[in-house]
Every structure is written in C-alpha cells, then in structure tokens.
Amino acid sequence: MLLLMQSVRRYISTNLNQPHLLWLKDTAYAINTTVVYENHIYRTIVDKNKGVQPDLNTGKWLLFGVDNAFAAIDLHSSTSTTIDDGLSEIELKFDATNFNHLAFGGVQGGVLTVEEHKADGTLIKTKDYPIGIARINAQNWYNYYYLPIPDTSGAGSGLPIDVMIALIQPTTSTITVKLTRNSALEAFIGSMVGGKGLDIGDVEYGVNIGLIDYSRKETDEYGITTLVRRKSRQTMTCDVVTPAVHIQGAKRVVQNALGHALMFVADPDKDSKFENLIMLGYIEEWETYLNNGVIARSRLRLEEVL
Template sequence: MKVIKPVSIGRDQLISSSVAEDDYPAYVPTTDYPVGARVVYQAQVFECVQTPNVGNTPGAAPLYWALAGPTNRWAMYDSEVSTQTVGDSPLRVVVRPGLVNSLALLELVGTRVKVIGRDGLGGPILYETERALEGSIVTNWYEYFFEPFSPLSELVLTDLPAYGSLHLDVSILAPGAEVACGAMICGTSYFIGDAEYGGSVGIVDYSRKDTSETGVTTFRRRRFSRRMSTRLWLETARFAAVYRLLSGLRATPCVWIGTDAEAYGPLTIYGFYKDFSIDVAYEMMNFCNLEIEGLT
C-alpha cells in the first residue's frame, strides 16, 4: 500500500488549462447585485443572498455572499472528488507542481489519458505515457457481444521523475464527447506496507429514501464516499518511519493506494484515515491496521 501526500495546485502552479473560466461574470465592486446573482471571485463562485449589495467583497462578507463552489476550471483541484471539471475533448492542463513523483486522476470520464513530463516549460521530455481507460473483463460470449464497455474512473502514476522543474502536460481524451476529471492530485508517494487479503472496501451513500403516507417511495440521489479497511505487513525496521509518517498525515486528505493492480481500482481512495494502529507482532514483522474514509 502506498499513500500520496499532495501538494497544493494554485494560480502559481497552473500554467494553462483548456477550460475557460467563464461560468459567471467576474465580481465588480461598484455593482449592486440582486439576490440570486452569481459572480466569480478568486476561482470561486459566490451567490448574492442579501441586498443592497455594493462593495461587499465575496469571501469577506458572508452576510451578503454564499459560496456556491469552485469554478469549472478549478473544480478538479479542490478537496472534493465529486466536483468535476468538465470540458470538450481534449481537456488539457499544464501544471508546475514542484518536486513530486506521483500523479492521481480520480473520477475520470474519458477513453484515454496522456501525460507528458518536461524539464521546464517547453523543455526536453523526461516522462511520457498514454493509458486507455478501459477495464472491461469478458467472461462469456454474451458479455463479449452485448455487455457495454466498463471505463476506468481512476489513474495513478507513481513513477514520475523527481525534478523540481517538472512541468506536467495532462490530456484527457474522448473523441467527439465531453470529458471530466473530479480530482487531480500531484504529490510524493510513500510505501507503507504490503496489504494482506481480508481487507474490505465499500461506500457510504448519502442519498435519501422517503416513503409517503400512501406508500409511494421516492429517492433523492446524493453524493457518496468510499471506505476501506485493511491490514498491512510492516517490516520492523520501518516501524518508526511509518509511525511518524502516518502521525504527520492526520487530518490531511491524501490518496491511499491499496494496490497498483488496475483491477482493484476501488482500493484507490482520496480521503483521510480515521484510525491507525501498529501491532508489534513479531521480531522482524509488524501489522499496521488502517481505516480510510474517503471524501465525497
């Protein structure tokens, strides 16, 4: 199992994006906004909730402005997986994350992803890969002819060259269709231990089911978050290092990778650990128990 400790992607790190930031008009201090009007301010969308509203800066005047969420361009860099950046194919971004060795793309919609790493903007290519987002497993002739394709919704790369001047050019493609990305996380990956069989993975669904007095049931589809519980084999020589690593990641959203095998994509979770414990079991080997809670 590995964990990716992310770095922040802000305006200094985002070099370019094919997604325009034109969700709503930019905030103008001299305009008197009516209730319900939306504006863009510092990559966030705000909605007016009170009038008169002149000169009240969004973010600094909560009585006048309610945060509606990030703009479409910046949705893939916030702390939520379900807020996707959506655009026409190819959705292409160039970022300068600093010294990192890993990249995670979550809640993807597309058919292919292409990643190019350069030494500086326009410099020589240090890294290049192209991956198909296809995870169909055919077990019989009926599935071969009639079962729809099963696209992968996550891609994790932990073999990026560790260059301080690394520029990542990421393209999400699906010819003739829209593509999307829920989260793009760059960071440094750390190996924790080898996961053993017997772990569990699932979701917590925040949808609502309501049944009326006449027995009619309606559903309100809402977000969900992933969960994972696992036990790891941990060499005694790495006991102190892993303990310090996990202690330093408390209350920190990270990418937790249960295994590198593509067939176990649901074991990749962007979230935080609720609890961890290390059992000092043997002289040469310990056990690490982790409870991971994903973000919506």
C-alpha cells in the same frame, strides 16, 4: 501502502474558459458580482465590497462552489472539470517538481495524455491512456475490485475510468494533461491528485472492502415503500505492517493526512497482491499494535470521497 497527498494547487495555464474575475483587495465590487478566490467562486451580497477576503467573511460573500478548471484538484467539491463547448480537448499545465505519482479518478472522454517536461521545455516522456478501459466486464464483486487496471478488453467503450495511476519521472518540472473529447460523450476529469507518495508500510493479505448506501428507504403504515436512490461510498479496512523503528514516522504521516482527501495506493513493488486496490478517500481511523520490537501492525480504515 502509499499515501498520495494533493500537491497540485494551481495551474500554469489552462485552455478552459474562466469567466469570473480574480478577487483583488483594492477593488470595490458591486452587489451580485462574482469573483474567483483560491479557486472558488464567490458572489458579493453587499454593494461596494472592498478589502474583505471572500473566505473570511460570510456576511459579505456567498460561496458558490469551485471554479470549473479547478474542480478536478479540489477533491472536496464532488464536481468535475468539464470540457467547454467548442473545445476538442481539456488542457491543464502545472508545476510538478519532485512528483513521482499522478492519479486520476472518474475520467470520461476519448484519450487522456500525460506529458512530462523539464524546466527548459524539453519533453521527457508522453503517454496516452485510452478512456473506457477500467472495470469493464466485471461479472462479480471480486473482479469489480480486483480486476487489473487497465482492463484493455473494454477499450473504447467510453465508460468513465474509476481510478488510474501514472508514475512520473522525479526530474519532471512541468506536466501537461490533455483529455480529448469523445464524439458521443462529454469529457470530464473527476479528480486529479499529484505529488510525492509517502510509504507507511506493506499491506497484508485480507483487505476488507465494503459499501455504504446513502439511498433513502421508507415504508409507510400501508406497506408502500418509497426508495430515493442516492450515491454509495466504498470503504476499505486493511492491516499494514511497518518496521517498528519506522512506526513513529508512519504515525506522523498519517496524522498530517487526517482531514485531507488522499489517493491511497498499494505499492506494486511490495504489495503485488493488492496493487489494484487504489482509492480516493480519507482516513477514518488508524491504530497500531506494537506486538514486538521488530514489526508493528496497524489497522487502517478508509472511506471513499463521493
């Protein structure tokens, strides 16, 4: 089981429109002025607002959400990086030194392209991922979760990709991600997670997958039911086997990951039965059973980020 923590914090460049000013400490902002600070949008609710860091004083600043270009790497905003009107593609360039994985979730568009470059600009590798090729023709719950990714039988359908992993060369210096517009649909990237995968052990057979429904269902005294449909969240509980000598390191990795949105990836070199169990989520619970001096069995409960 690989835990992929977000290492993409900012972009070298992007072609997306950024209409808001960057917050500057020495600037006095008039009331209702919007600025961007740490990839989030804030509006000042007082006049001559100067020297007050937006994320530290809610009495002077009002948080309005994440900037469009950074929505894909925020992982907490439940929003997507969406293509601007008039553009034919989204283009995001960022530093990726020592990356070995790049994961995407909730992607819709034409073709997603990942370009890897050395520090001098030399192209290492480029690969295209046609959109609309994941979770197509899934006729039952088993296929829905275990269908190989990508399922090329649905190529070109334009349906959003739920999750996809790109393996990155360790010598990569920068990555450019491009997503072309689909003629019939809006182009957007729901989430993008890049970094170095951390291994905590091998997933055992018998993963428990569930769904939590957040829809509101009420029935009044006359038997009339009102249903307000809302999102659902996937859960996953799995047993992970780790050599006993490495369990302390695995515990530190999990502890550092608590409270963060991660991409969870079963390592295809070790967990071939579960190589398609990939989820953007957070750790709900982790506990370990040290049943002998050779191996340790851990129970890991995950919940999906909506």
